[in-house]
Amino acid sequence: MGYRQHLVRSILAINEQGGVALSGGERVLLEPVLAGRSEERLREICRRHGLERWTTDLAGALRDPGVQVYFDAQVTTARVKAITQAIEAGKHVYTEKPVAETLEEAVELARLARRAGVRTGVVQDKLFLPGLLKLRRLVDGGFFGRILSVRGEFGYWVFEGDWQAAQRPSWNYRAEDGGGIALDMFCHWSYVLSTIFGRVEAVTARVATHVPERVDESGRAYRATADDAAYGIFELEGGVVAQINSSWCVRVNRDELVEFQVDGTEGSAVAGLRGCRVQHRAMTPKPVWNPDLPVTHSFRDDWREVPDNEEFDNGFKVQWEMFVRAVVEGTPYPHDLLAGARGVQLAECGLRSSAQGRRVELPEIVL
Known part of the structure; x- marks a missing residue:
């Protein structure tokens, strides 16, 4: 899901079309930094698609001031810890669902994001x-x-x-x-x-x-x-x-x-x-x-x-465009971590x- 729908059919497809169109007519290109456990797989994906940035150190990537958005497509059991790290690092968060295994964890993520003042989005394809x-x-x-x-x-x-x-x-x-x-x-x-x-x-x-x-x-x-x-x-x-x-x-x-x-x-x-x-x-x-x-x-x-x-465009790609637009323009995003918490509920x-x-x-x- 993370590779096929989100990287290939969304992020790379958005760049191929010239970026995300903003309300003022400008366009924003996306620069992905791939994070994962396997160096071999990350290198192969980057080679296949002409990408340059990858890492097995998620914490290090989250400390990078040039990284603005964290996207999570891990197994559910690993999601809460990683999203918490991203929010604490001041990153906007876009994530697959379910956002957590329990309602208590999901609500706490939404509260944490609200206190940090970051934009959040949950895939609702x-x-x-x-x-x-x-x-x-x-x-x-x-x-x-x-x-x-x-x-x-x-x-x-x-x-x-x-x-x-x-x-x-x-x-x-x-x-x-x-x-x-x-x-x-x-x-x-x-x-x-x-x-x-x-x-x-x-x-x-x-x-x-x-x-x-x-x-x-x-x-x-x-x-x-x-x-x-x-x-x-x-x-x-x-x-x-x-x-x-x-x-x-x-x-x-x-x-x-x-x-x-x-x-x-x-x-x-x-x-x-x-x-x-x-x-x-x-x-x-x-x-x-x-x-x-x-x-x-x-x-x-x-x-x-x-x-x-x-x-009808690819639904995953449409959502990425909506979320990036909300982050860049500072506008509300309707399908946020609170909406994700309702799903867990x-x-x-x-x-x-x-x-x-x-x-x-x-x-x-x-x-």
């Missing part, structure tokens, strides 16, 4: 998917009338690693290493739901570890201690009910790896990564339940595609709901 941008356009345009419910399906089968290599790293399935699909995906659903539909006020969830044993990158079997599926009911402000299933143990029988269906009094929509289909109230067919006769009507044909109406409350078998309310976070 799902908001910039073409399908969800179209969905938000429908919400903003009043297409749905009063929104009643949201239903989401996310996931795919992640191979166990024995007869086929897994598509995800093994730490994702070890709780002691910060793994678990609830911590990962509930952070996404937090900002998707709150930004497009309304703040999450309560959650009822059930998590599971459906595949108890997997095989790691070295071919060694290990016990999966983290949840690989999470089923959640989210109560939103205004009475909207959202149900989202997240699973790495499901085989895909849908058009895209993630799909959301939104139903309202005036119309409905189904949005995926790129596409979005709608059905208006006046065009809704009249289904009749009759299990004794085969269904001959094609319900999918009653839906219409929402047009693009614009060119939803994951934490979801796990508590599953463990205790009850509905859990989410209080407002006060810094």
Whole structure:
């Protein structure tokens, strides 16, 4: 993720287009300093892309007055320490999520950043998917009338690693290493739901570890201690009910790896990564339940595609441009560490709901 989406498709792509465009017409180029544990890998990445600056000494890089922004794409367990160091060094912080393993840690990071007066940003890439941008356009345009419910399906089968290599790293399935699909995906659903539909006020969830044993990158079997599926009911402000299933143990029988269906009094929509289909109230067919006769009507044909109406750039790149612009121009950035803390809060409350078998309310976070 850090290499492909953030370095290659965002930072280097921004420089190739001439930099980040500022509101006054100027442009800002980015000079990356790669930090990591392996000298060999860092040298190879720099050689491949014509970069010059790399280091295995993160603390030393943070002391460099020429470095203005710290970006974190490490495993979750290493994130809090590094972000704390960056904030204490006076650096602006942009980070992948989840920002921390616990709500307490996430809130403390947000407080620390506020006291230090630095800009912070958390990657919220799902908001910039073409399908969800179209969905938000429908919400903003009043297409749905009063929104009643949201239903989401996310996931795919992640191979166990024995007869086929897994598509995800093994730490994702070890709780002691910060793994678990609830911590990962509930952070996404937090900002998707709150930004497009309304703040999450309560959650009822059930998590599971459906595949108890997997095989790691070295071919060694290990016990999966983290949840690989999470089923959640989210109560939103205004009475909207959202149900989202997240699973790495499901085989895909849908058009895209993630799909959301939104139903309202005036119309409905189904949005995926790129596409979005709608059905208006006046065009809704009249289904009749009759299990004794085969269904001959094609319900999918009653839906219409929402047009693009614009060119959609890479969502990770768009967010980098937004954050750099906020840093240079000194303007607020909406998706900050407080927003990241709300994601951790939803994951934490979801796990508590599953463990205790009850509905859990989410209080407002006060810094």
